[in-house]
Amino acid sequence: MDRREAIKQSALLMGVTMSGAVLSGILNGCTVDTSDDYQPLVFSGENFRLITAMCDLIMPTTDTPGALDLYVDRLVDELASNSFNAEILERTQKGMDELRAQLDENIGSSFLDASREEQEEALRVIDNNISDNEIYRSLKGIIIFGYFSSEEVGENIMSYDPIPGKFVGCIPASGVGNAWSLR
């Protein structure tokens, strides 16, 4: 159900008056720059290419949208620009330089210019040891967060129920389908 409609219905049902501020809050929000000539805000050209490559390798397009379809690489750049302080940003840039060097070494040539198969193989070495690599773990976490916190995935791919109205502890999973969007 459309969220605005669900809110209105629940308010009516329960005799609650919703203030304008509460309802207008769901109109604003976080939109990613989708222009053709995006210039990264904080990452160097090569590090931004690494983020783009990671988005495509970790959350590729299948019968559901991939991270790049939702511009998650740009979102990572924007989140870093807004939320990383100078110290974290510097550590991240440096860590990404090292991560690229490791990936290049795993392939024996430039990771960014390698084939998809080569990239997957090189990434798998890092990914299998994710707990040892803080920068990779952090970037992967932000990419996955960026994907699932998007409106397209949150409302249309996952099972979305803005106002459940009840809690039932045991129901057949088949009736729900994909995992619940919200928790």
Added chain:
Amino acid sequence: MANINGKGIAQNSYDAIVVGSGVSGGWAAKELCEKGLKTIVLERGRDVKHGEYPTAFQDSWDMENRGVLTAEENARHFKQVRTGFMKKDKIHWFVDDKRNPYQEDKRFDWIRGYHTGGRSLTWGRQCYRWSEMDFEANAKEGIAIDWPIRYKDIAPWYDYVEGFVGISGQKMGLPQLPDGVFQKPMDMNCLEKHVKERIEKEFPGRYMTIGRSANLTEALNGRGPCQFRNRCVRGCPYGAYFSSNSTTLPAAENTGNLTLRPYSIVTEVIYDSDSGKAKGVRIVDQQTRESIEYFASVIFLNASAIGSTAIMLNSKSDRFPDGLGNDSGELGHNLMDHHFRIGAAGVFEGMEDQYYTGRRPNGIYIPRFRNLDEGSDRNYVRGFGYQGRARRMDWNEVADKPGFGAEFKDSLIKPGSWYMSITGFGECLPYHENRMYLHKDKTDEWGMPVVVFDAGWKQNELNMRIDMGNDAAEMLEASGLKDVEIFDYHSTIGEGIHEMGTARMGDDPKTAVLNGNNQVHGAPNVYVTDGACMTSASCVNPSITYMALTARASNHAVEELKKGNI
């Protein structure tokens, strides 16, 4: 300072002053107003009316920066963010640490919000009664001082407040966790039901129940019921959980006796040595910096354990040179919290065809089972309970695990494996050395001395934590969970956000600050009924006990006024 002439005194005079509008202040306001007292509530922050909850319906994609705090927001809230749960959706309920500084001789997480309703908007809503065992423990074990009251003194007041708060829960008949006035309990999910059955079969004396939560499962006085959105902490437009804003303050307002003055930072209680009572309070207006005095026959301090104690420490007079009611020297001492963040978690193979619907704002509870008998052999006193929940894992749980690509992505879109996690909440003993005090030189921008903390866990808490981890793991393993791991994220004092004990109750003015009715020893028309009054901490969440003590003390104050005793 404003010169108050005769007319000014009349204008600023009320029957009662309540300092603070949080969990306990809201109750004091309601009770005093309903009993006919013209009451002014002095709230140090901005006013928030019920319904003014700007993020209540926002999903992450509606929020700027997807709800992630900016670098500047993190810097301004550098202590409040220590909990890890403060994001853009609730940042407006937590103080700006740069404008509201405190100091730490030892680390202390003082997590709070300055606005109408205070932490009643952001609390965890778990409501458990204290038991007779809790009130007797200090005396039996010779620890600190005896409580001046017993369970029978507070039991009717629990009944009274629970009926108005609205608490969903299951009666169990356990002496260590007395039953209360409950609405119908929330449901457990499939794995929780399974684990409950196994624990109760494998470990006689251990029980698991659904949390007792101040979320309405049935409509009550025009509030609720719960819509199972699990966004309580943002403020509930349906009024489906207890907050001062949704529940007690509207009741107080309905009487016509309530005046609520926001931006009113109380700096001290004015003591009158002639009458041996307090005559009012002095505030500084948060915005204009004007100093104003308010007068009343009875004063309730409900500014939080730390806030109320800071006001009393700052209220110096010839009679009380070390702070109001501080003949004992205990004011600011015996600071307690609950220690937690230790427990166990594991995954469950099976039940893949089972799921749940709705987002339950509540978990399960395993009541205390250690040290219930006299002959117990543990190397610590008191005990702990567990809070937890089972769920099907989603991307939140696996983002830091290996895996990528098409199959990985598809697996994140589907419901993941079942898993369950339980966290112990342990009692902390009252130690004289654990304290807060006022800095002798440093003040905040309103001229109030800065609070300094010097407190930490000791051996009894650390010994208890071993059991808190091991017992959690053995119960989950016995329930058939796999890959069970004990976690210990090291609890910092303050992080439980259950500050208690800094103006404790006790019969003897030489060892206690408050008497058995929450009156200040030596200033009987001043009542302190927030966490400051607690003589020990139990292991259960304290808010419902503050509410019951507040209702009881309000009743006492009105009776004493009628008799002309205060």
